[in-house]
Amino acid sequence: MLNSDDALDTQASVRRANLRRALQLVFRNPGVQTRAGIARSTGLTAATASSLVAELLENRLIVEGEQAASTGGKRATTLSIDASHHLILVIVIQPRHAHIALVALDGTEVDVRRVTYSAEDRDRVLDAAVAAVAVEFGDRLLAAGVQLPGTTDGRSVLESVQLKWQDLPLAERFERVLKAPVLLVNDVDAEAIAEAGREESPAGYRLFIHIGGGIGAAVTLDGELAPGPRDRAGEIGHVQVVFGEAARDCSCGRRGCLESASAMGAMLGEGFSDAMDAAEIAVLAARADPRQLDDGARALARAVKLISALLDPTEVVIGGPATVLGPRFLERVRSETDYSSRGTAQVPIRYADPRVALSAGAAQAALTSALGVRWSPEQLLAASAPRP
Structure with missing residues (x-):
């Protein structure tokens, strides 16, 4: 049996959870959501929904707006996000x-x-x-x-x-x-996280690969970050993907690492810096040796194929300065991952959304x-x- 303190803690946690639910409904439908809509969506009573809205208004998280269209009775007041304070x-x-x-x-x-x-x-x-x-x-x-x-x-x-x-x-x-x-x-x-947020209801795994001076990756599952237990998931830059005479020396002291072939410096030359803007990177890319870009695309594709075979992601997103490399580099990565084998499927690959x-x-x-x-x-x- 709960003692009185436990009961109060439980009531407070339920209240916090309901406040989050109500606030999320306003975030999803600002200018349209109403108290009655919150009650219907959550299954809470009208009085409870009104109490939640009152607290959110008091904390300056939401504001009241115009009246909603009439449904035959008294017109409800719409709720929006309060963008004027926090x-x-x-x-x-x-x-x-x-x-x-x-x-x-x-x-x-x-x-x-x-x-x-x-x-x-x-x-x-x-x-x-x-x-x-x-x-x-x-x-x-x-x-x-x-x-x-x-x-x-x-x-x-x-x-x-x-x-x-x-x-x-x-x-x-x-x-x-x-x-x-x-x-x-x-x-x-x-x-x-930003790329996953582009979808209303993201589902499945998404592999994000950042290519700049170094290379890192992250995985989201149903829109939520899927970190490892030691906070080091996605450290793929120094995984060996190139072997034999084609392997280059890497800054880590080994040879054939993904970064040694696919990092921006490896593809564009030592003139690249993460401090450069997109226009400066574009100038370097225009002068770059196409063979180095192709080598980088090939090495990246190997890593993508291995990770995709394991995760079965809905898509692979390439972000960072590499988006300046344009359609030719992206198509080369796609072509290098385009293969048919029993039990495998072609994974969509795109650049990160420039609007984010x-x-x-x-x-x-x-x-x-x-x-x-x-x-x-x-x-x-x-x-x-x-x-x-």
Whole structure:
């Protein structure tokens, strides 16, 4: 039998779960959802649904809108997302610069800024940028999502070769300044989350492969990230896929790794840097040796075939700077995976959606962590169009 404290805990958890359900319904149908609609969809009484809506209104998570179309009785009042108060801070940390965005609850970026730094002053510049955001928006911050290259458990940077960080409690450091919860997200995981969010009801496995200065992968299942028990799922860059005389030396000290053939530097030459913009990468790609691009596509296809045979993904998505390589590279990867064998099936391969904003994945992860809800595909893509 539950004692009185256990009963109160149970009631509180049920209340929180119902608040999440009601809020998710408004997120999915803003401007259309009503109190009666929430009651019907959840099976709750009209009084309970109204109580949930009242709490969400009080917490400035939703707002009342226009009256819905009449169904014969009193016209119901519609409910929408309150995009005027709470903000999610996104910090995308890269070796030479950071992209900082403040995202409203409707998915729109309301402020975007960029800071640059060197390896020597990176910590100081980042801390100053976070402090500036805290001063300007501190009372409106709901949560923060910090996207970075490297492995993380959500609280600490376990290891980042690019940033030369190891066992760094970065979330705690930023929380002391922001006074809001901070979630760390691996950069490839964040991209995979954003791509999965493009679908209303994503189903099955999706393999996301980021190709830049290095190569990483992430897997989502039914739209949710599928991490490994040691937070190192997707570390495929140093899996050997090229053998014999064709194998090249890799930066890790071995030969034939996927990165040694398919990373952007391997395909475009030593002039490539993750700090380059799309136009600069396009210039390098136009001058690149087609044979190196073909070698990269072939090595990537080998990795894709092996992983696809194991996971049976609904699709494979290639993201990162590699999307600048255009249709020729993509078609070569597709052709290298186009083979018929008993028990196998051709897996669709595409580039990442260019409409998805850089902040979208980390923002979605932070939103889910804070409120337990997800944006609709339209809201997730809204971040691509900053407000005037």
